[in-house]
Amino acid sequence: MNIRKGNKKITSSQKTVVILATMDTKGVECDFLRKEIQSLGFNAFLIDISVVGVTNIEVNIYKDEVALEGGSSMAALLEHPSRQEGSEVMVKGSIKLMNQLIANQKVDAIVSLGGTQGTNNGCKVMQALPYAFPKLMVSTMASGDTSAFVGIKDITMMFSVSDILGLNPFFRRILSNAAGAACGMAESYQKIKFAEGKPIVGISNLGVLTQGTVKAIELFKQRGYESIVFHAIGSGSRAMEQMMKDGIITAVFDYGLGDIADALYDGVRAADVERLTVAGKLGLPQVIVPGGIDHIGILLDEPNTVPEKYKNHQYSYHNPVIFVPRTNGDEMIVIMTEISKRLAHSKTKTVFMLPTKGVSSYSAADGDLFDPKSDHVLQLAVKKLLPKTIELIEMDNNAEDTAFVEKAVDTLISLIEA
Template sequence: MPKTIAILVTLDTKDQEAAYLKDQIESKGDNALIMDIGVIGTAGITADLSRESIAEAGGTPLQHILENPTREAAGPIMVKGSIALLQKLITEDRVHAVLGLGGTQGTTSCCNIMQALPYGFPKIMVSTVASGDTSSFVGIKDITMMFSVSDILKLNPFTRKVLSNAAAAACGMAQTGSVFEQQKSDKPLIGISNLGVITKGTIKAIEHFNAKGYEVIVFHAVGSGGRAMEQMMKEGIIGAVFDYAMGEIADDVWKVLRAGGPERLTVAGKLGLPQVLCPGGAEHLGILVPENEVPEAYTDHDHVFHSPIVFVPRLNAQEMEQVADSICERLQHTQGNAYFLLPLQGVGDYSKPGGALEDKVSDAAFFARIKEKLPKGITLMERDAYIEDTEFVTEAADLLISLIEKQ
């Protein structure tokens, strides 16, 4: 069956590109729906969804925007209107993929729109800035970024090839027939946070949950991963949490690589979801550096290089207390329905007995602070085990299952 690809574009500057994309999509047997998110210039071709209709859906008539037009004022209105129209079309099964074109401003607007669309819905952004740091554009949604290489400013032989590839990708994604939806079950989908230093334990947890009839989604706890896990909690996709990795909290205290943001570790408590918490990877930081270069501020810290450009310093006792304080403060929203397990023999591969960053004094300070400040509604359990030990992982997983089955 033919699918419909929505094209997000400013037709005052990218009319040729939009027309070419439309032809490419239709040549593959699918339909194109051009949405004009421009405001000021004259559209070079006719849109299927006009800028007037998008502005109206955004809550402000276009004529009012044009009375004193600025990008700062117009952008949010066109984004809001596009989101409203696309969400309706997606719900009605009338749009099956979205494809955006843009430079810096266009990429910002298109990606803001895409970030509001459902997980699993195909989203492709052809952008002049897709070769750099795209984290602010992608956020925590599954947006595919395609670097245009040349500027997106009228057609040429190379641009035609890039746009042809983008059209083919959008049509292919729309035609897969695969839909992201949780299978009907009386068992909730479990979210698991993970880091490389505790992956063996995570695999054991996955296998144990699967054996008990539960499906899981694992998130790499590098900032975006933890935030995505919590967004899926908000959207009702994830119904229980095995929060096995807390490196995002340590990095957030120092605002470095894996920083999870101020909301991290608060959402499950606010929603009352069953959760089991373990401080995996919370004893070190991840810091981007020039290859194999030790930052001046950490020359007095034990350290390793996780990769040539990811520097990993071991936190000392005082710094570990700061991490514990942040963890406990975030968990104030959790008033029950939760266990916190302390693995006294180490919270990750670097700090286990014999590990490169083993430091029992620092560990002891961290554990003592957690015990002192953890909210009373959370059940604290200490185990003389390493975080990846089979017995530890199995007990933690079974505790989460017990919380789920009490609901």
């Protein structure tokens, strides 16, 4: 029979871990996980997101309520059962319920478990939760490419090794480990706290700009500003811009734009279509440097080889399987055209800074991809294509030179404090 003895009230002072799963097929495992969490001195709060099957364990929020929060009813979902429709409704309802619990400071972590569908649904819910709220997914899918499940959120993926289908001595230990991990994260959970009244600076970075980024972090700190650095390889840039939307980041030193180059030339660091538009739309102060567009990151099928397409380019290797061809003059124009198009949203508080002696360590005078002719083409393209609403500062430096980084930091702070 379906057990409906749920208790949605959380009154204990103990910290609470949510268990989110299809309790019809994962009930035995979730009940064991609950007991493990409780044995560690924490509350366990079960949310059932099953649809078709029968739930035989006690839960805190039953599937009927999840469906209602998701904009449907269990009766409607069961008229013509559809995995896709059921998942959409239950995910939507779970997101709403979880964010209410988090906003009211009722829960401290979430753990979910599942196979292909369960991982997809559990992670969709977690992707909609705030950054830094502890999220653990115990999954049969966790040893493969988990990028679609993790997205740009801080989800911890734990490989279940065996299928999640009944208890045995091995899987009991896996669930016990999961309980320990979730409770540990709940116990150590700290709210994000920043200096009052001081904007948080988001910095995009690439490995070929790291020395400049380290210097920028120091300079911002000396002036009383904290910063968060993001690896500009697609997912990192998306996370930075999501934090702008969330109000966490309120000023930007966009130092690495190699993901724009890769988006145009099928590189491994490719940005999405929204990249470099968010700060402008929000009106955030930003200093932009075309750092890292002097090369593309190409993932090789065979280590240390040269793709036919790039045999006439200067090239190097970031590592044995990441091939980095130099972007020539024509490619620089294409990349700058795209950058300018995306910056059309930036009407105020935006400065574009161009180092004329190379936009990364690769194109410095002693770098593997030194090519002053292509750099000169970039300079001309910037002057021609950059939107007139954006101030341009050119400096006779490499992007990592101390003088250039100091000027970038000073410029951004002047935009912040204007």
